[in-house]
Amino acid sequence: xxxxxxxxxxxxxxxxxxxxxxxxxxxxxxxxxxxxxxxxxxxxxxxxxxxxxxxxxxxxxxxxxxxxxxxxxxxxxxxxxxxxxxxxxxxxxxxxxxxxxxxxxxxxxxxxxxxxxxxxxxxxxxxxxxxxxxxxxxxxxxxxxxxxxxxxxxxxxxxxxxxxxxxxxxxxxxxxxxxxxxxxxxxxxxxxxxxxxxxxxxxxxxxxxxxxxxxxxxxxxxxxxxxxxxxxxxxxxxxxxxxxxxxxxxxxxxxxxxxxxxxxxxxxxxxxxxxxxxxxxxxxxxxxxxxxxxxxxxxxxxxxxxxxxxxxxxxxxxxxxxxxxxxxxxxxxxxxxxx
Amino acid sequence: xxxxxxxxxxxxxxxxxxxxxxxxxxxxxxxxxxxxxxxxxxxxxxxxxxxxxxxxxxxxxxxxxxxxxxxxxxxxxxxxxxxxxxxxxxxxxxxxxxxxxxxxxxxxxxxxxxxxxxxxxxxxxxxxxxxxxxxxxxxxxxxxxxxxxxxxxxxxxxxxxxxxxxxxxxxxxxxxxxxxxxxxxxxxxxxxxxxxxxxxxxxxxxxxxxxxxxxxxxxxxxxxxxxxxxxxxxxxxxxxxxxxxxxxxxxxxxxxxxxxxxxxxxxxxxxxxxxxxxxxxxxxxxxxxxxxxxxxxxxxxxxxxxxxxxxxxxxxxxxxxxxxxxxxxxxxxxxxxxx
Numbered sequence: 001x002x003x004x005x006x007x008x009x010x011x012x013x014x015x016x017x018x019x020x021x022x023x024x025x026x027x028x029x030x031x032x033x034x035x036x037x038x039x040x041x042x043x044x045x046x047x048x049x050x051x052x053x054x055x056x057x058x059x060x061x062x063x064x065x066x067x068x069x070x071x072x073x074x075x076x077x078x079x080x081x082x083x084x085x086x087x088x089x090x091x092x093x094x095x096x097x098x099x100x101x102x103x104x105x106x107x108x109x110x111x112x113x114x115x116x117x118x119x120x121x122x123x124x125x126x127x128x129x130x131x132x133x134x135x136x137x138x139x140x141x142x143x144x145x146x147x148x149x150x151x152x153x154x155x156x157x158x159x160x161x162x163x164x165x166x167x168x169x170x171x172x173x174x175x176x177x178x179x180x181x182x183x184x185x186x187x188x189x190x191x192x193x194x195x196x197x198x199x200x201x202x203x204x205x206x207x208x209x210x211x212x213x214x215x216x217x218x219x220x221x222x223x224x225x226x227x228x229x230x231x232x233x234x235x236x237x238x239x240x241x242x243x244x245x246x247x248x249x250x251x252x253x254x255x256x257x258x259x260x261x262x263x264x265x266x267x268x269x270x271x272x273x274x275x276x277x278x279x280x281x282x283x284x285x286x287x288x289x290x291x292x293x294x295x296x297x298x299x300x301x302x303x304x305x306x307x308x309x310x311x312x313x314x315x316x317x318x319x320x321x322x323x324x325x326x327x328x329x330x331x332x333x334x335x336x337x338x339x
Numbered sequence: 340x341x342x343x344x345x346x347x348x349x350x351x352x353x354x355x356x357x358x359x360x361x362x363x364x365x366x367x368x369x370x371x372x373x374x375x376x377x378x379x380x381x382x383x384x385x386x387x388x389x390x391x392x393x394x395x396x397x398x399x400x401x402x403x404x405x406x407x408x409x410x411x412x413x414x415x416x417x418x419x420x421x422x423x424x425x426x427x428x429x430x431x432x433x434x435x436x437x438x439x440x441x442x443x444x445x446x447x448x449x450x451x452x453x454x455x456x457x458x459x460x461x462x463x464x465x466x467x468x469x470x471x472x473x474x475x476x477x478x479x480x481x482x483x484x485x486x487x488x489x490x491x492x493x494x495x496x497x498x499x500x501x502x503x504x505x506x507x508x509x510x511x512x513x514x515x516x517x518x519x520x521x522x523x524x525x526x527x528x529x530x531x532x533x534x535x536x537x538x539x540x541x542x543x544x545x546x547x548x549x550x551x552x553x554x555x556x557x558x559x560x561x562x563x564x565x566x567x568x569x570x571x572x573x574x575x576x577x578x579x580x581x582x583x584x585x586x587x588x589x590x591x592x593x594x595x596x597x598x599x600x601x602x603x604x605x606x607x608x609x610x611x612x613x614x615x616x617x618x619x620x621x622x623x624x625x626x627x628x629x630x631x632x633x634x635x636x637x638x639x640x641x642x643x644x645x646x647x648x649x650x651x652x653x654x655x656x657x658x659x660x661x662x663x664x665x666x667x668x669x670x671x672x673x674x675x676x677x678x
Contacts, residue, residue, distance in 0.1 A: 230607070268588075273621060278617040282612060
């Protein structure tokens with residue numbers, strides 16, 4: 001037996017369950033020694049870590065579609081990294097891999113739990129955490145499958161400057177939407193939506209009643225609503241829907257930090273007469289669309305037709321701050337942590 | 340020219356738009372003379388008139404899927420009657436017809452607007468206002484098409500003792516539901532559901548929290564919810580839904596008399612993780628299912644497998660009271676007015 005070389009991983013653990021908005025003291029940065037990979041394992045040096053709104057839900061101790069994070073254990077999440085030691089067939093040192101052992105600088109994991117991805121010319125590996133990864137697939141599947149988008153539809157997306165929302169709006173445009181409308185939380189984001197991202201209209205939801213702002217942006221009503229926000233945005237969409245409108249319910253970021261039950265969309269009864277369909281979904285149910293998604297969206301990226309933004313925060317020690325900033329809307333496009 | 344024989348029709352008009360629950364003074368009974376049928380017209384003596392919850396919405400001056408009733412004009416609604424004079428090909432004196440000129444004892448209308456129906460042995464013509472008419476088709480289409488019912492599903496229906504609800508539960512049972520649960524507003528109705536109608540479980544929603552009552556009745560959760568009520572019932576269903584649950588949103592009787600926005604459901608966010616589909620509908624979009632519906636449901640009635648109830652009120656002068664009683668839950672099964 002030889003004495004294994006040790007690797008020090010710096011990792012973020014959940015120190016306390018946030019009450020409302022998370023704060024610094026809810027997180028703890030710890031060091032952990034990792035050994036060499038056992039049979040079938042690889043050791044990965046992470047290059048980029050993902051922070052995503054859904055993680056907020058996992059910080060609560062409630063049953064959801066993903067189990068809660070444990071206290072005083074390292075959290076998990078999307079990560080892309082480079083294999084630095086391999087004891088498994090199929091993965092070699094230097095391979096770029098996508099996996100779920102985020103919130104840490106290094107990961108020791110079964111090769112089966114890592115997926116090799118291709119480095120693309122001119123595209124940062126972080127794209128696999130965003131436009132070519134889970135958020136991109138969420139946008140693609142939610143718009144095209146869940147909301148059954150069809151050419152000519154007027155599409156409204158909330159949280160439109162985020163990783164998912166910016167992809168939704170652009171995919172809708174590229175697929176022939178009649179009109180694409182987005183909401184975001186600052187004048188800069190709104191300008192970005194109607195500028196570089198090619199939305200037909202956009203508004204800052206902090207400027208007044210969402211119902212009124214949406215009515216002005218979509219005087220002829222909407223056919224599809226991609227909901228990242230919930231609450232007053234969903235209520236506004238219900239008012240704006242044309243007959244046979246469809247909503248893909250993807251997220252409710254307006255409520256993730258809430259400590260009280262939200263008030264209802266008070267106009268849900270409109271769904272009857274307007275014959276609306278509201279459909280909740282999680283991206284995990286749409287993995288079968290991945291190959292088609294990568295081909296189509298990868299093509300749009302390569303041809304420059306689809307633009308994606310990243311907000312990059314550097315260093316594992318800034319990761320809790322990045323996550324809190326994400327919930328506060330400080331990102332444009334996908335927020336990642338670069339190591 | 341001959342002097343036409345006149346027929347006196349007694350009719351119910353909307354005298355005032357109800358604020359909250361309708362009251363006697365919102366209605367006026369008037370007499371109106373009808374002449375003989377003109378070219379292409381028939382004169383019908385109505386036998387049964389329909390009162391339905393959707394009519395409450397038409398009494399408000401708001402845009403909906405049907406236009407509002409006009410003040411000081413005779414209201415309309417389902418009616419079945421006998422042709423007593425015809426000036427049209429295809430309809431003869433003595434024919435039984437279904438038409439939309441209800442709320443009156445006699446109707447002069449284009450033959451094209453009347454549909455001849457067959458008198459069935461042992462079945463009152465009033466069935467065409469209920470189980471073999473609009474409410475029956477609503478149940479059939481909502482359960483099988485809108486909610487995409489499949490064998491083994493656990494089905495919950497609110498307003499289960501009503502015309503639509505009692506059909507929903509029985510169709511679900513006949514189609515192989517795993518379990519059928521109903522809610523109603525009295526102990527007698529609950530006993531009727533689990534007795535004659537063959538529901539597996541039922542509860543009186545006035546006995547406590549609907550969420551708690553439903554959890555007890557459906558400990559394994561529900562797959563399909565047929566919503567006639569809205570509000571707290573929909574909230575309870577959202578809590579009880581299994582993954583990929585489906586709701587057919589048909590009515591919101593809890594809110595029809597409301598003068599304030601409802602406070603429930605506050606848990607719509609559950610639709611995301613549970614991947615639920617909520618779909619509003621109106622029966623007018625499902626007329627293409629009518630032939631299949633009449634064949635299948637008519638067969639179940641003939642064989643005695645499907646039971647239907649009627650609450651019969653006699654006399655046009657009692658029609659406003661019948662309607663008010665309907666909104667107050669005084670019916671079991673379809674409520675009709677016999678002339």
